[in-house]
Amino acid sequence: VPEIASRAHVERILPVLRHALADAGCTLADIDAVAVGHRPGLIGALIVVVAAAKALAFALERPVIGVDHVHAHLYAGLLDRDPAAEPPDDLFPALGLVVSGGHTALYRCDTALDVARIGSTIDDAVGEAYDKAAMMLGLPHPGGPRIDRLAQQGNPRAHDFPVSRLDPDSLDFSFSGLKTAVLYTIRGRPARIDGRTTFARDHQDLGEEEKADVAASFQRAAARAVTLKMRRALDTMPDTRAILVGGGVSANSAIRSAIVELGKQRRLEVRLPRMDLCMDNAAMLAGLAHLRFTRGDVDDLSLAASPMSAIT
The missing domain is CATH 3.30.420.40 (ATPase, nucleotide binding domain)
Incomplete structure (x- = not known):
């Protein structure tokens, strides 16, 4: 408020x-x-x-x-060494990613100070999608860390949740379709009864294993959505030398792992912030x-x- x-x-x-x-x-x-x-x-x-x-x-x-x-x-990812030292020139230009409850965006970073946004979410930020998925599963706020923990017990391929692709050349994100898919998986498709929208079930009808599978599958889809746009951005920035990542969702294990793997595939240094940053x-x-x-x-x-x- x-x-x-x-x-x-x-x-x-x-x-x-x-x-x-x-x-x-x-x-x-x-x-x-x-x-x-x-x-x-x-x-x-x-x-x-x-x-x-x-x-x-x-x-x-x-x-x-x-x-x-x-x-x-x-x-934040540049503070893990000497905080007073200037960022090394060989990190730039870099692809920047901010993922949080309020922001999901890609940036071209020509230097640590010269930054331009090249893509952003057209609806929810990824962190907001995490919180809403957690709420659907009956998990308390903040939802991100709780989904991450629950997902460790689930099968990430139990549900094939959609990854929004938008225009083939777009660097923008969308997480509304993923949220809707999670909702329908948990509660079933809505029906109109006596002029009211109702669902066949809710999270209380799911067993713990089913909840863990939903959480793991959601995380896999979210990580794929993020890295899909990062790959496209890197294709348009052949001079990229590093990947800089920040925001609360950068603490998520699935997203961190996916970005590290992307860095290995593209032979780029990845700068993720320490968990406390x-x-x-x-x-x-x-x-x-x-x-x-x-x-x-x-x-x-x-x-x-x-x-x-x-x-x-």
């Missing part, structure tokens, strides 16, 4: 700042610049954090650096901001929050 999120940010922003400084073992005097994720997202919450970051930068007489958090996800985190924001800071690329106090990503 946007209003609740905004109020929660107001309540927590200063305690979080104090906690972060304590964890890092430093004081405000040690800060060289203030980085803030200012887009995309819920505008009310972003306004709170941007105002706090600008106030801190003004008080400390330090520059403020606004970071697109989707861009930062692409940078897959979800939204401040480290990836700071890493990307540090790269900009070292190049003198900073913002001023006119920095504004935006609900939209700047990467187009």
Whole structure:
């Protein structure tokens, strides 16, 4: 709920700042610049954090650096070595992939800073599809990790769920058909009875083995959908040297394995984030901001929050 999120940010922003400084073992005097994720997202919450970051930068007489958090996800896989080191030139150009609850998109990355979107989902993000499939199976939120665990016990070929192909040349994703196929597998096809849409059954009618098979088959289809578009993108980018991946769904075992295998087939280095850097985190924001800071690329106090990503 946007209003609740905004109020929660107001309540927590200063305690979080104090906690972060304590964890890092430093004081405000040690800060060289203030980085803030200012887009995309819920505008009310972003306004709170941007105002706090600008106030801190003004008080400390330090520059403020606004970071697109989707861009930062692409940078997360570059933090596994020396976070202060510049990304090696031999990784670029790279194919970037962000997979999360709100985003599923492909990017051409000519450098760590020069990024352009080349494909995105036309309906649900893959993480949203995971959450909805989990809900259909009666699994609690967040659904992604729970489907991943359940899938380890199932047969990934028990159900041949569809992979959306769209136009042969399209680099866009679609997961609505996959969701519908999972729904019909679990609950049967809907019928109209007395003017109401009803289903023949629900997840409670499935045994644990059947649920595991659905989860495993769903994961296989989701991973195939992601890597299918990645293959097409690589076909259009023969100069690609590496694959950069980020976002919460990059923690999923099936998707990680499929991307690693794709990298082997194409002889490309694959940079996946550490598991603790897959979800939204401040480290990836700071890493990307540090790269900009070292190049003198900073913002001023006119920095504004935006609900939209700047990467187009």
